[in-house]
Amino acid sequence: MTFKVRFVNHYKRRRDIYNIYALLLLFVIISSILDKDFLTLRNLTNIFTTNVPFLIAAYAQTIVILIGGVDLSIGACISLVTCIMATIGTEGGWWSAMPGIFISFLVCAVLGFMKGILITKFGIQALIATLSISLIIGGFSLAILDKPGGNVSKEFSKPFSSDISLFIICTIIFILIWFMLNYTKFGKYIYAVGGNSLSAYSAGINVDVVKISGFILSGFLIALAGVVSAASMRSGDPTSGEPLTLKSLTASIIGGASFSGGKGYIECTFAGVIIFAIINNILNLLGVSTFYQYIAQGLLLIFAIAITSIQDK
Amino acid sequence: MSLKEKKSNIFANRNPNFFVYEILIIFLLISKLIVPSFLGIENISNILRQSAFLGIVAAGQTLVIITAGTDLSVSYLVTLGNVLSAQLLAGKDENIPVAFIGVALVGIIVGLINGMGIYFLKIPSLVMTLGMGSVLQGVVLIFTKGAPKGNASPAIRQLVSGNLLGPFPPVIFIWIMVSFIIIFLLKKTVFGRNVYSVGENPIASIRSGIPVGSTLVMVYIICGFLSAITGMLLVGYTGTSFLDAGTDYQMNSIAAVVMGGTLLSGGKGDYVGTIAGTIIICVLLSLLNIVNVPTYSRQIIRGIVILLILIVSGLQHKRR
């Protein structure tokens, strides 16, 4: 096989990934032409670091979408975690935050388990099940903190909000998820269950267990997003996570994840998040009226999907 | 065929509406126990008025969900209808035709774009309407410059708050009319059949000679129209317009439809169930408002009740 043929074959198989990064590149180029401040190290670092909770939430959403579901309670869960973090172990050193982290992870895992049970065992569709769950979680967040406040230990949040450590966290998380999806049985099962649950069942996979585990895993990521969010805000906020629900969904979809399940890549979701972030960033830098940002985001979403769906045809 | 499939089929054959109405009655009885005056004529009239707004939006949503889609842009369209009609009305009755046409047109155009994107560009409805919602949000803000203006005209106010026809405001009768039309459309017309068929199996629909494209587009147009009109009716309720007039209609309309036994996976369900779902939600909200408990417990109770209804009624069955 010549190099060209091999490349074409490779491109065909990995088309989604290449396309989304081409789109990302396009956005970077347009943005850097539009504003000279865009392509500065400082700005690029900002784009990345201020969107870490968003990024991790989008990973969580992608995993849920991969198993053929959708999670509209991500935002509410993240708010809940920030509230927990801001009320437990608020003073003292690094280690004082540990109980909060532990409880957050535990709570999110339990919530993930509940969502999984509702969807698999009770057969309630993910959309409506997670919407209801998000109402309930929102209630609990308000019960813990009735308004933004509380305090996250400074010792703890310092390292969590520095650029380098955030970068390291993201890299580790990315590699872990990527490795999990590509090189473990569980990862393959996630794709299989989402792609065709009946086939997966007949291949001897316990579909329900995989789905529930997927929700639990996504729960862990949500907890992490919440912890990072709490650390960067140094406080809790019962409503702060709300916008992340639709944002994470949008980013996953821009990244090419399909609602029918079994299709999507973590590396594409990453690109989706960054594209989303760049749009906000460049519109801010240009000083465009905030009203137009809604329209830009809406059109981007439709635009990105239209391109991929036409290619799929 | 597997045992499981058979069971689910038997279950599906049973009229699901029966169950929703049972739950509605139980709900009303519980309300009566908690708040003795709950079933007074005035309160019923109030709840029905709330249901009318939600019910009209849910009517469009029902059609969309039967075609296996979901319309997330309804809430923004309600808001847009709200601010647009208030501005066009400017407090004068003679402006009603202009306002109605303007609002209806906007609803229809938005529905048309939604439907076209979903059918021709093959964009999943959730994504299309999500994006459209975001665009509409921007349009509302640009249109109002963030400061909504205008007022309801007396006739519109009478329509929603007046009591020309006994204790019930006329808007309830509009809802009843819409209900009849929707039920008639779904049950008795070829269009209704096509809606079900498109939701059940789009490929077979194309090959059976069903005008899939126009059916889908029509469904979204109806949904857009009804949502925008609800926005106009809301002006009669609020007297003026607000930037977040429609926010609640997104989740509530979907919840009402799903509770009413329509599957999100499409092809099944009807509006009769949705009516009960709508009233259940409005009763629940009203009840939670009256009972003096902290906001957080209200939210928790609301979520749990919706989940419980879904679980108990088992209206959804697993789809592979």
Add this chain to the structure above:
Amino acid sequence: MAPIKLASRICMKTLEVKELTKYFGKNCVLNNVNITFLPGEIHAIVGENGAGKSTLLKILMGQFPFDGGSISYNNKKMIFRSPFDAKENSFGLVYQELTLIREMSVLDNLFLGSEYTKHGFISRKKQIEKFDFLKEKFQFDISHDEPVKNLSLSKQYLVEVLRVLMEDSEVIMFDETTSALDDDEAESLFDIIRMLKDSNKIIIFISHRLNEIFAISDKITVLKDGELVNTLFTDTLTHDSLIELMVGRTIKDIYPAKIKPRDEIDFSVEGLTTKDLSLQNISFDVRRGEIVGIAGLKGHGQNILLDCIAGIRKYDTGKIKLENHLIPRGNVRKAVKNGIFLVPEDRKTEALFLNHSVGRNLTISILNNRYLYKVINKKRETNFINDSVCEMNIKCSSYKNMVSELSGGNQQKVVLGKVLGTEPKVLLFNEPTRGIDVNTKQEIMMRIRTLSDEGVSVIIYSSDLLEIIGISNTVYTMYEGRITRKLTDEQINEIEIMQGIHSGGEMR
């Protein structure tokens, strides 16, 4: 095969099904079935649709529990709770429907559920080694990296088969695996099956194609309505005697006598060509009431041709004319309005609304194409449905039954009833009798024949040559997107057709 040889094997690992009984609700789908499967033997199970063949395999595979009797393998009682359980005990089933996951690669599909791991992580290297080993052994050409959705249907079935072979199962079952393959592909599958036979596996094989069964099996078990009719050695049976066992009576000829069509040309296709050359300059005429057969190997353009005529796909140049007026291309609705209707290959996904009632399925096309008013007249609709159910002989307790509850043959009748209601002028059939038992097949063939009597032109593509030969007035053979031969009357025989579909020989 000599019985002595068998006796010597009796001590080997045999699979015994004893008094197996299974109910679906009140329906008894298997009643006291006793079969013994021996290693190194290809055991075919035949019977009409709904005879319980697939159910039997699914029970053996642990997908369904059974209600009575026992299954023992190697003298041990077996109760499998899930397919996984069965797989652990070296049972393997090649399903009738594809069970691959389309978005995943061939390799991931092959090893799904039984991944090779190293330190808990998937070892791609080991998997590729195994894949190459299989590739060598069974001689096929598939790239392990390719997503399954990019493969042709027959390759997908091959992957399906490989999945089972890879397990080194001792009991290997094939549930109508060949129905989607053409003769060549089926033959290469048989080579693989013979190879398995030589390595002393138990092989259970279900097929509706009697030719195949005679070609490959050693023993045949006949099931009818969930009951065991008999188990016999293949060489003691003939086609006719087998059919007699299956349906309980002789069918002299499935295909009704041919009638000479009228002379006027009703429908014509001129120079159909697509850009990717999957169709090249296809031209033919169809007379009123003529039945035209299209023969060809899978993937030589027959599906595309039918899709183009029915308006499902677009062609780039050429014309299609019905009664001298042009049919617009790529528009299903216009085609249907003009009376051109396709009965598709895959009825479940392309023709039926499985969760809607029989009645709704029957009337949906008419409502859209013949009824002029938009409001449904309940009485007229019910009358039509009753007539249709009666006429098509659809077996259902009420027209309100879900179509998904019907058997394959009855589902096909629903599709046919739906199409006939619109009073078509040109009917296209893509594999009209795929997965349908002999009895229903005969009914459908009779129906097609009466239609042509009534002046409907029919175009049929089937991978079953006998069917084409049995019913067609004219046969066109296709090869690489071109029509290679036009055969009429006596020319329609296996040899001529085989020559046409296997060579790029010019049209005579």
Add this chain to the structure above:
Amino acid sequence: MKNIKRILMVALILCIILLIGACGKSTKENDESLKDSKDSQDSGSNYVVGFCNYTVSNSWQTQMEAEFKYACERLIEEGVLSKYYITNADGDANKQISDFKDLMTKKCDAIIITAASASALSPVCEEAVDEGIVVVSFDSLVDTSEITGKVSCNDVEFGEIGAQFIADSIGGKGKIAMLDGIAGSTCSEGRTEGAMNIFNKYPDIEIVNQTNADWDYAKAKVVVEGLLNSGIELDAIWSQGGAMTQAAVDAFNEAGKSLIPMSGEASNGFLKVWKENLDNGFSSICPGYPTYISEVALEQAIRALNGETIEDLYVLPSGSIGDEDIDDYYNPELPDSYWVITHLTDEQVKEIFK
């Protein structure tokens, strides 16, 4: 069908291009203003300021943002400013952090901020101050002392004024309902806290219902209608939003009940209802919550940039509108969503509300 697809795609691409064009246009305008300011560089100081707003979901926010805009434009004409930026975080604290950093990227000399979350924005504000940027927080304050200055109009005081009015008018005894804003928001909780401070002093006041009606007319109306029908006899309603009080008055009138004392907020819509119902014996009070708070914050920031020392916390005097002051504030020509305590001129207001 393929053609339709193509057309749709082209339409979409055109939309995107138009949008980018719009962006381009606005940059050009900014560039021009930059040039203008360079011409006048010797005369003025040419600061760049940013306004990090957290939401424009209601008309108060919009009007407040407009006050900032007009003030900036005036200052540009005077040559004090060269450029200004406004960001809007849509209620999302995380997005506001990133918006804030974008403003830093744009090298703003001063940033004024109204925060989505009191503590969430503190770290970035401190970071900006460390870099020598003047940061002034107002309205919804950030929770740190390490910023240049704060401008506040006390929410707690807002709540207290309304609550005191209620307590006085029902004689410190009776059943009241409370209508709150959006649950979990600083503003709403602050006002409620103020109200509770007063109500807790009167043991005879019983709070029979407390609901978050999200400052929304429709929600408040549903709540009040429900209460009226539930048979609870209310003596007063404490509301922390103009639209909510407006809704409550309407609900009472529609039910044919006689009006009870309610507290309100200085929106034109509420003043209208109030004025219409004065004859029915309706009495209310509007604590002042001016929209020009953003302008004050901007002035504070400019003073700081000019090297003056500014107060750590500048509290805007809270006034209130009583029954007798309505005519001074109510403007029948303007829509309900107009906020009457403003520094905008009538023309400017009309431009926003036309």
